[in-house]
Amino acid sequence: MTEKDFIVPSGLEYPKNGKSIWKAPSNIALVKYWGKKPDQIPANPSISFTLDACATKTSLAFEKQEQISSGFSFDLIFEGKPKEDFKPKITTFFERILPYLPFLKEYHFTIETSNSFPHSSGIASSASGMAALALCLMSIERAVNHKMDEEFFRKKASFLARLGSGSACRSIEGDLVQWGKHIDIPHSSDLFGINYPFEIHPTIKKYHDTILLVHKGEKTVSSTVGHGLMKNHPFAEKRFEQAHQNLDRLKGIFFEGNLDDFIQIVESEALTLHAMMMTSQPYFILMHPHTLQIINKIWEFRKATNTPICFTLDAGANVHVLYPEYVKERAIQFIQDELVVYCENGHYLCDRIGEGARELKS
Structure with a gap:
């Protein structure tokens, strides 16, 4: 079209x-x-x-x-x-x-x-x-x-x-x-x-997302400005190639429900996004110290318990903690015990995959 x-x-x-x-x-x-x-x-x-x-x-x-x-x-x-x-x-x-x-x-x-x-x-x-x-x-x-x-x-x-x-x-x-x-x-x-x-494997279709509100204020650099800085970015073309390659890889991962490979791509994509920000001209950082502490806690917990929990980031400091339905109770307990302390005023939001927009009766 x-x-x-x-x-x-x-x-x-x-x-x-x-x-x-x-x-x-x-x-x-x-x-x-x-x-x-x-x-x-x-x-x-x-x-x-x-x-x-x-x-x-x-x-x-x-x-x-x-x-x-x-x-x-x-x-x-x-x-x-x-x-x-x-x-x-x-x-x-x-x-x-x-x-x-x-x-x-x-x-x-x-x-x-x-x-x-x-x-x-x-x-x-x-x-x-x-x-x-x-x-x-x-x-x-x-x-x-x-x-x-x-x-x-x-x-x-x-x-x-x-x-x-x-x-x-x-x-x-x-x-x-x-x-x-x-x-x-x-x-x-x-x-x-x-x-x-x-x-898409049933496990992927039942993912949860707990959003840790690390910082609630205005971002120091808007997404609009950040997008614009990719125009002359020295690593832009390789980054665009990487996105295409990761979409190719996800086809098999989504079909098989391979959570190890899913986690590797999702976390790599999140860190690559912020790497683009940190290597643009002018460069900038939207992560906060607590963002990094949460990431390290997730890595430690996953290694110690073999729980398929991972993170992704948007263009800001907040952390989206992703995990499948079958580990929900374990994941929520970990978040409450280990991660909420890094949230601004202890605030976080629990969400899950939805079905899209819907019309309401007027």
Whole structure:
């Protein structure tokens, strides 16, 4: 598919008003996306677990205006209060998706959004937030475009979400979502995420993710800036090759449920992500001392007990502790006994693989 496939057919009659509500989850990448081309195109393919509990709920009410606006008309309410500092990002998002949703300037929108996790928790909400908003907007088109099927609806929602936040395209579907063109993954695309098309061992499909909140404040360097620093990075091309190779290796690992090899790739990917940050120009570090202490504790515990528990990292200090369902009790006990002490105010979140976004009744 190309961008042209997502242009709205002419002659559709849009409603005067209405409302849609969607809940979209966050996700955690196993093979990391770091570096991008213009128009939110990834420099390398990635794959992620779709989460379940960490999600954004967005309500979109829309009312036709008497005259089409020169700009975009909307109010933004975050967790019950107006949030003016979020509005520029929404405006940029609307500008990018206008060619694919031409009705945007015809309406005044009231966007009410909230997260199931604390905004200060350090969990990136852009993926779940943009995914939920894209789905709400797509519900307007779907209501009048009777030729649209569910597959196209989800695909276009992923395509639009990507234009708000790259990783948001992986928060539409579940449980494993792949994004970015890869020669050996059928139907893979730089334009949207897809459900991983190969067989997955039941053990992999029942993974848990406990998120240790090491640092809740603002990152010293934003992900947008970090992505940009990959353009002239001395190790960029080798890193992009590595991502392709790891996706190749994961096909057999997912099929067989080989947790030793799964752990090796996931942890290597996490450390490579931060190695790219530490070797860019300018260089920067987003890990904290407690991040490293947690990693070492996980390594010690895994070696001593042979428990298949591992970590991954996002572009920040927090640690995602990954483990299969069958060791859940042992893993949680270890986290409480050994790792919570390194969390800010002892805070952590328990999550698991989910099934993707869902529409809620208005």
